[in-house]
């Protein structure tokens with residue numbers, strides 16, 4: 001019933017959907033993936049990939065966002081949209097994320113010390129009252145400096161459980177860890193609540209970057225987000241830049257940090273440019 005409901009929602013809500021053979025197959029595939037994930041996490045099959053973040057004022061590399069990939073023994077590289085939702089539903093997300101972050105920090109520890117490493121924390125993880133302590137423990141275990149770590153949190157997950165999120169974000173900030181608001185503009189942020197969070201960075205969602213060249217309305221929204229971030233004393237990162245036109249437009253809107261396939265796709269640690277290592 002749940003699967004049929006999701007199918008109906010996926011097709012645009014406000015409709016019904018029968019559970020059928022194709023959904024049965026999907027359910028089976030999902031269950032197989034789930035069983036396989038339980039084995040794969042302790043086996044270390046989840047790996048960090050690194051996506052460059054560029055300082056647009058200097059053109060220099062500023063750091064990397066860490067993105068999880070499943071290096072499956074028979075299926076090859078599997079993208080996060082296949083396994084993150086399952087990991088969230090089954091409670092495996094914390095183990096999965098931490099195993100990926102641990103590997104990433106161990107790799108990046110000895111790189112150019114000016115590089116910031118950004119990692120993603122999912123909404124489920126933000127419901128763990130010990131999250132900040134666990135992250136600090138990970139920093140100690142990997143000897144990674146707190147001021148080089150940035151935690152990416154989506155705006156929706158912040159407001160899911162406001163008081164807990166505030167205490168977690170406060171503890172992280174006190175340790176010198178940076179906080180970035182991911183996928184900004186896609187949720188329902190309350191600006192008055194937002195200003196209570198010590199946020200160093202706002203990441204403009206790819207959906208806006210996609211339309212920024214062709215849509216005047218989108219240009220105005222992006223301009224407003226950049227002005228708002230500046231009023232909050234936060235940096236702005238544009239996500240998902242694919243074309244030089246998008247880059248030029250964002251530069252003219254005074255966006256100072258960016259990432260996207262135009263610069264580089266997320267790469268395996270072996271393909272991280274040698275200059276940083």
Ligand code: C2E
Nearest residue numbers: 067068079080097100120121122240241242260261262266
């Ligand atoms: P996100 O945090 O918004 O990550 C950005 C996504 O956009 C990444 O997809 C990245 O590969 C993709 N991307 C970057 N530049 C471009 C571009 O120019 N064009 C296009 N079309 N896409 C671009 P990816 O790696 O598939 O990750 C998807 C989502 O999965 C992430 O969205 C994040 O929410 C989640 N995720 C990935 N790794 C982790 C993890 O270790 N832990 C948690 N909790 N979530 C993760």
Ligand code: CA
Nearest residue numbers: 065120152182
């Ligand atoms: Ca992110």
Ligand code: CA
Nearest residue numbers: 182183203239
């Ligand atoms: Ca994002």
